[in-house]
Amino acid sequence: MQTDKTSPAFAVAPAALALSNPSAADFASADLDILKAQARDIRDTQWGHVVTYSRKVFAPLTNMCRDTCSYCTFVKHPDDPAANIMSPEQVLAIAKKGEAQGCKELLFSLGEKPELRYDKAKAALAMIGYQRMTDYLADMCALVLKETSLLPHVNAGTLADDEIEILRPVAASMGMMLETVSRRLTQKGGPHYACPDKTPVQRLRTLERAGQRKVPFTTGLLIGIGETFAERVEALHAINECHSRHGHIQEVIIQNFQRKPDIVMANAPEPSLDDMMRTIAVARIILAPEISIQAPPNLSARHLAYLDAGINDWGGISPVTIDFINPQHEWPEIANLANSCRLAGYELQERLTIYPRYLRDGEAFVSPQLQARINNMAGSNGLARNQHLLAGSQERTIEQNFGSGGCHS
Ligand SMILES: O=c1nc2n(C[C@H](O)[C@H](O)[C@H](O)CO)c3cc(O)ccc3cc-2c(=O)[nH]1
Numbered sequence: 001m002q003t004d005k006t007s008p009a010f011a012v013a014p015a016a017l018a019l020s021n022p023s024a025a026d027f028a029s030a031d032l033d034i035l036k037a038q039a040r041d042i043r044d045t046q047w048g049h050v051v052t053y054s055r056k057v058f059a060p061l062t063n064m065c066r067d068t069c070s071y072c073t074f075v076k077h078p079d080d081p082a083a084n085i086m087s088p089e090q091v092l093a094i095a096k097k098g099e100a101q102g103c104k105e106l107l108f109s110l111g112e113k114p115e116l117r118y119d120k121a122k123a124a125l126a127m128i129g130y131q132r133m134t135d136y137l138a139d140m141c142a143l144v145l146k147e148t149s150l151l152p153h154v155n156a157g158t159l160a161d162d163e164i165e166i167l168r169p170v171a172a173s174m175g176m177m178l179e180t181v182s183r184r185l186t187q188k189g190g191p192h193y194a195c196p197d198k199t200p201v202q203r204l205r206t207l208e209r210a211g212q213r214k215v216p217f218t219t220g221l222l223i224g225i226g227e228t229f230a231e232r233v234e235a236l237h238a239i240n241e242c243h244s245r246h247g248h249i250q251e252v253i254i255q256n257f258q259r260k261p262d263i264v265m266a267n268a269p270e271p272s273l274d275d276m277m278r279t280i281a282v283a284r285i286i287l288a289p290e291i292s293i294q295a296p297p298n299l300s301a302r303h304l305a306y307l308d309a310g311i312n313d314w315g316g317i318s319p320v321t322i323d324f325i326n327p328q329h330e331w332p333e334i335a336n337l338a339n340s341c342r343l344a345g346y347e348l349q350e351r352l353t354i355y356p357r358y359l360r361d362g363e364a365f366v367s368p369q370l371q372a373r374i375n376n377m378a379g380s381n382g383l384a385r386n387q388h389l390l391a392g393s394q395e396r397t398i399e400q401n402f403g404s405g406g407c408h409s
């Protein structure tokens, strides 16, 4: 952005952003209003004043997990009477409810590989005929595809090559929050201590594998878990570099840690609104413009302010199921959200779980089994029918932003 040297803002906050490659320290000290203005410019050019969401239902396939993140209230030990694996009937019941309410996505979110840590979890899986949770997940995705019109999106944490292979034909998109690149937080006393799936190297490997296999992928940062601002900037660069190799990152979520009474981090402070806004703006400035920036509307009463910091997406919102990960926070009514967005100067539009550019850019990112169904939902060639599902049709393609070499810098 060209900064107007005569503007009062420039007088208080000198040129951090006039630098071609701002450092984390530059981003940390820059005037927040200048950062937000620059982020808005990028957002407006790429996405306009359209803000999207995916109408979805949430299926917590299992709450057992081999990890024990200190911020997580979702996870249940297999000895806990509340520990569970959803039955196919339960999955279908949720899916059918969603279908009846016009949902187009079913988000499977689950604990990571509990069978590798707990005999009880292994036995519970064996009872329903499976050795690995991921195999059951793939079959449940297939069931949803067979019996309903919903597109499965899978958020199962780290994935090995063969897990991605079996999920790819039955999931329209997948995701995994990188969370952080801080190795410090895996040490004793840290939120990721003894969590094998939260070591940054494993998270980064999953991002890379998804790219190699051309899976449209959602990732993001969980902020306020003890990471430094510089570590957030480092994480954003790591995501962007991975995307520059493969073009598969469809969206990056900036999620604010929420305190709950029943977690180890019950007394940890939550990030402030300004902290969220600075991180969102910096994400918008660092990441390639075609990567959507998402922040949840239910984790802050002041979420509309995120629009001023450059977001263009609210993520999945459900008229049917609660947010099982942050169950104390209700979804906004979609009609109310649409109204408040309109008053703020933005149009709320529905989208699919897979972003439009992956439909336009050919078959590489859509598995052949899903091609016809997705095209049918989105309209032929991604444009004709259901125009509203292709929000951001003014988006530039990956090639336009990256050039044929595929590198953004
Ligand atoms: O309701 C939620 N949806 C979450 N989603 C769903 C997400 O908002 C939508 O499913 C995607 O935007 C796809 O449409 C995630 C998806 C991922 O792939 C990775 C992480 C998340 C995190 C959450 C979450 O905390 N709560």
Ligand SMILES: C[C@H]1O[C@@H](n2cnc3c(N)ncnc32)[C@H](O)[C@@H]1O
Pocket: 071, 072, 073, 109, 155, 176, 177, 179, 221, 222, 255, 256, 257, 258, 259, 260, 325, 326
């Ligand atoms: C599915 C995603 O939910 C996020 N998640 C887990 N626990 C919390 C919490 N207390 N507050 C906010 N987000 C959380 C993590 O980022 C995880 O990857």
Ligand code: MET
Pocket: 065, 072, 074, 109, 110, 111, 112, 155, 156, 157, 158, 176, 177, 325
């Ligand atoms: C409640 S978290 C759900 C997804 C997965 N266990 C992760 O942490 O990435």
Ligand code: SF4
Pocket: 065, 066, 067, 068, 069, 072, 073, 074, 075, 110, 111, 112, 157, 197
């Ligand atoms: S956040 Fe995900 S990986 Fe961590 S304990 Fe909860 S379910 Fe497991």
